[in-house]
Amino acid sequence: MIPYILRRLASTIPVLAFVALFVFLLLRLTPGDPAVLIAGDQATTAQIETIREQLGLNRPLVEQLVSWVGQLARGDLGRSVFSDMEVTRLIGLRVEPTAMLALVALVMALAIALPLGTIAAVKAGSAVDRAVMAFAMLGFSSPVFVVAFLLVYVFALTLGWFPTQGYVPLSQGLLPCLNSLVLPGLALAMLYASLLARITRASLLEVLSEDYVRTAHAKGVRPQRVVLRHALKNAAIPIVTVVGVGIAALLGGVVVTETVFNIPGLGRLTTDAILRRDYPVVQGLILVFSVIYVVVNLLVDLSYVLFDPRIRY
Amino acid sequence: MMLLTRRMTMAAAAMAMTMASLPALAQSVLKVRPFGDLRTLDPMTTSDYMVRNHGYMVYDMLFAQDSSGAIKPQMVASYSTAPDGLTWTFVLRDGLTFHDNQPVTAADVVASLKRWGEKDGLGQQLMAHTASLTATDPKTVTLVLKDRWGLVLDALGKPSSMLPVIMPARIAATPSNQNITDAVGSGPFMLVKEEWSPGAKIVYAKAPMYQPRPETADGLAGGKQAKVDRVEWLIMPDAQTALNALQAGEIDIFEELPPDMIGIARKNPKIAIAKLSALQGVFRMNQSQPPFNNQKLRQAILRLVDQEQTLRAYVDDKALFTNCPSFYMCDSPYFTKSGWPSPDAAAAKKLVSESGYKGEKIVLLDATETALSPHTLVVAQMMRDIGLNVDYQAMDWGTLSSRRTSKNPVEQGGWSAFLSGPAAPDMSEPLGHLALRSNCDKAWFGWPCDDEIEKLRASFTTAPDIEGRKTIARQVQERALETVPYVSVGQFWLVRGHQANLAGLLTPGVPVYWNVAKSR
Numbered sequence: 001m002i003p004y005i006l007r008r009l010a011s012t013i014p015v016l017a018f019v020a021l022f023v024f025l026l027l028r029l030t031p032g033d034p035a036v037l038i039a040g041d042q043a044t045t046a047q048i049e050t051i052r053e054q055l056g057l058n059r060p061l062v063e064q065l066v067s068w069v070g071q072l073a074r075g076d077l078g079r080s081v082f083s084d085m086e087v088t089r090l091i092g093l094r095v096e097p098t099a100m101l102a103l104v105a106l107v108m109a110l111a112i113a114l115p116l117g118t119i120a121a122v123k124a125g126s127a128v129d130r131a132v133m134a135f136a137m138l139g140f141s142s143p144v145f146v147v148a149f150l151l152v153y154v155f156a157l158t159l160g161w162f163p164t165q166g167y168v169p170l171s172q173g174l175l176p177c178l179n180s181l182v183l184p185g186l187a188l189a190m191l192y193a194s195l196l197a198r199i200t201r202a203s204l205l206e207v208l209s210e211d212y213v214r215t216a217h218a219k220g221v222r223p224q225r226v227v228l229r230h231a232l233k234n235a236a237i238p239i240v241t242v243v244g245v246g247i248a249a250l251l252g253g254v255v256v257t258e259t260v261f262n263i264p265g266l267g268r269l270t271t272d273a274i275l276r277r278d279y280p281v282v283q284g285l286i287l288v289f290s291v292i293y294v295v296v297n298l299l300v301d302l303s304y305v306l307f308d309p310r311i312r313y
Numbered sequence: 314m315m316l317l318t319r320r321m322t323m324a325a326a327a328m329a330m331t332m333a334s335l336p337a338l339a340q341s342v343l344k345v346r347p348f349g350d351l352r353t354l355d356p357m358t359t360s361d362y363m364v365r366n367h368g369y370m371v372y373d374m375l376f377a378q379d380s381s382g383a384i385k386p387q388m389v390a391s392y393s394t395a396p397d398g399l400t401w402t403f404v405l406r407d408g409l410t411f412h413d414n415q416p417v418t419a420a421d422v423v424a425s426l427k428r429w430g431e432k433d434g435l436g437q438q439l440m441a442h443t444a445s446l447t448a449t450d451p452k453t454v455t456l457v458l459k460d461r462w463g464l465v466l467d468a469l470g471k472p473s474s475m476l477p478v479i480m481p482a483r484i485a486a487t488p489s490n491q492n493i494t495d496a497v498g499s500g501p502f503m504l505v506k507e508e509w510s511p512g513a514k515i516v517y518a519k520a521p522m523y524q525p526r527p528e529t530a531d532g533l534a535g536g537k538q539a540k541v542d543r544v545e546w547l548i549m550p551d552a553q554t555a556l557n558a559l560q561a562g563e564i565d566i567f568e569e570l571p572p573d574m575i576g577i578a579r580k581n582p583k584i585a586i587a588k589l590s591a592l593q594g595v596f597r598m599n600q601s602q603p604p605f606n607n608q609k610l611r612q613a614i615l616r617l618v619d620q621e622q623t624l625r626a627y628v629d630d631k632a633l634f635t636n637c638p639s640f641y642m643c644d645s646p647y648f649t650k651s652g653w654p655s656p657d658a659a660a661a662k663k664l665v666s667e668s669g670y671k672g673e674k675i676v677l678l679d680a681t682e683t684a685l686s687p688h689t690l691v692v693a694q695m696m697r698d699i700g701l702n703v704d705y706q707a708m709d710w711g712t713l714s715s716r717r718t719s720k721n722p723v724e725q726g727g728w729s730a731f732l733s734g735p736a737a738p739d740m741s742e743p744l745g746h747l748a749l750r751s752n753c754d755k756a757w758f759g760w761p762c763d764d765e766i767e768k769l770r771a772s773f774t775t776a777p778d779i780e781g782r783k784t785i786a787r788q789v790q791e792r793a794l795e796t797v798p799y800v801s802v803g804q805f806w807l808v809r810g811h812q813a814n815l816a817g818l819l820t821p822g823v824p825v826y827w828n829v830a831k832s833r
């Protein structure tokens with residue numbers, strides 16, 4: 001397995017290199033200039049030029065690229081042109097809220113999707129099945145920000161059960177932290193849960209028609225046991241695959257959710273950095289997101305062994 | 314028994330987690346959603362208003378402007394001027410202390426003012442007129458001018474960017490082309506740097522060593538009493554999120570409440586609405602390129618713009634805007650209506666015809682997320698109505714602020730006009746006026762060029778008294794009505810929403826948080 005992991009990790013290097021080059025060029029081709037934003041509304045052209053010079057933005061594009069690649073090779077993502085803070089430190093400060101939000105959303109999505117998908121498969125064609133699929137369709141087609149504002153209106157502003165915004169760090173207690181993540185987690189989980197519920201249903205339906213399931217029923221095994229112990233495990237591989245693929249959707253959703261719920265995570269950092277044309281931060285974040293995506297998919301592939309002993313790496 | 318023990322353990326753990334999350338009960342915390350984020354800690358190196366506001370939290374100044382616009386002593390106990398008007402002596406108040414518990418000395422003042430004088434426009438002028446600036450003794454600063462210069466107090470009590478704040482000499486020794494990183498000041502609040510998270514939160518604590526003046530707080534002057542233990546600036550980019558937080562009582566103040574949310578906030582009895590600061594809407598034309606390098610065409614725009622119409626597009630509440638036919642803010646001592654024409658579309662159309670305009674494209678930039686966007690749409694339609702070929706281009710502020718630096722023709726990424734909203738302190742008198750400056754390449758984007766305005770602005774600093782300065786301000790306006798460096802689309806108020814249990818909020822045009830008390 002280790003050679004496989006190493007091979008997979010090595011194959012990510014050209015991918016990351018391409019992503020890095022693409023992001024670098026994309027940012028430079030986007031209209032906007034961080035020096036102008038830093039200088040403020042009253043700055044003169046000369047003051048802006050001075051800042052541009054200090055930040056190295058007046059150097060030729062190739063020179064800037066070579067300098068950045070050199071930094072990357074040393075594990076240095078550079079410094080934010082806006083706050084002058086190291087990008088790695090800036091990202092480090094924002095990892096916890098995003099990781100917690102993603103974790104809560106993932107747990108919520110699985111808690112919603114697995115039972116609903118299973119019930120829909122077992123009761124295929126019934127009113128319950130149609131209701132679950134309607135819920136999945138609604139969840140999948142509702143934009144995250146619409147779901148978010150509806151949740152805030154009902155559960156925060158009207159009922160007052162949860163805060164409207166903000167993140168309580170883990171250092172201030174697990175319960176307050178989780179309390180601050182209920183609504184954003186739910187808003188983010190909806191899309192993910194809808195996708196997973198549909199996949200769970202489809203995958204389970206296929207497994208439930210297998211011979212060994214019929215045999216288990218014929219042997220008198222209780223229906224719940226047949227579904228939960230035998231069928232669900234064999235239906236797991238497509239579900240786990242979608243969990244992995246869905247991480248990309250989750251990361252995209254984090255950007256919106258963190259803005260709507262004012263969570264100071266990587267998503268907020270991304271939008272702020274883009275609006276300020278903070279090139280080093282955007283570049284660093286895209287690379288980090290790419291690495292997360294690659295690693296999650298690798299973990300998903302490795303987890304297949306747990307569900308199907310025939311798979312060997 | 315074992316079950317009981319496990320339950321007790323779980324209950325104790327839950328209680329411990331809850332207790333850990335409770336804030337210190339004795340602390341009163343003012344939670345504010347500011348309009349932006351804090352980029353740097355140095356109020357002497359940038360005109361960024363957030364950095365200026367940070368400056369007011371942490372630092373103090375020798376003089377400050379009161380609500381009537383008068384400059385009053387702040388760190389200064391007394392001052393005197395020699396009969397020749399050249400030698401000024403300032404004596405510091407007793408008990409002035411930096412946040413590192415070191416006394417504020419005249420040497421700190423000299424070092425700070427010299428650093429400020431390298432960067433700020435007014436500071437540079439003061440230094441250009443200065444023969445010497447010295448610490449005569451630990452509490453006395455002596456300023457000797459080369460020639461008579463009438464704006465010494467105005468410069469030292471300058472209300473907006475860049476602020477002549479006083480910092481320890483060891484920090485003021487930082488070259489003015491580098492930002493300071495140590496925010497030790499002698500103001501009413503101290504920065505809690507370890508809690509500063511860029512893009513998320515900035516925390517200030519009450520400075521126990523600060524000695525406020527005995528007078529009542531008035532504008533930016535008077536006693537700066539910190540009446541809360543902490544002020545937290547919570548950065549929230551989304552206005553709807555901030556409004557939700559205000560309605561739920563999670564924040565105390567929402568700076569710059571968008572006009573379309575004022576109605577919602579007013580319906581909530583727990584929320585009060587107050588004016589925050591006045592802005593002037595500036596329709597800025599690019600004079601380095603056709604068609605606005607044509608003076609007649611600029612005069613046509615001046616004649617065209619009906620402030621009432623553009624202001625109503627921003628907010629339909631007369632209390633929140635002022636039809637202000639002047640280049641100066643209406644409540645400025647230099648306000649004058651002299652020569653200002655009444656809006657007349659027919660006259661504007663005639664001027665367009667006289668200008669020789671041949672349908673050249675006018676690229677109008679609009680940052681749609683800003684307060685000025687509704688004004689822009691109205692002006693665009695007014696221009697189309699008199700036959701101008703307007704190419705309206707919507708974008709974000711980041712793109713606009715970069716695009717406006719271009720002097721290229723519109724076909725090569727240039728621009729013809731945009732709207733901006735400078736704050737009152739930058740639009741109140743000829744010298745510091747952002748948009749009246751007509752010194753060509755050194756002027757604000759749009760680069761108007763007029764020797765006569767520049768001569769008048771220079772003479773403003775040597776006028777003997779306020780009446781003399783008012784006369785010059787009027788002359789500048791009359792000349793600017795001919796050259797039209799920009800067109801004012803009116804004066805309007807930014808609004809703050811706050812919890813009704815707050816008392817003592819000041820409205821000096823700059824958001825400041827001393828004097829604010831929070832009742833239960």
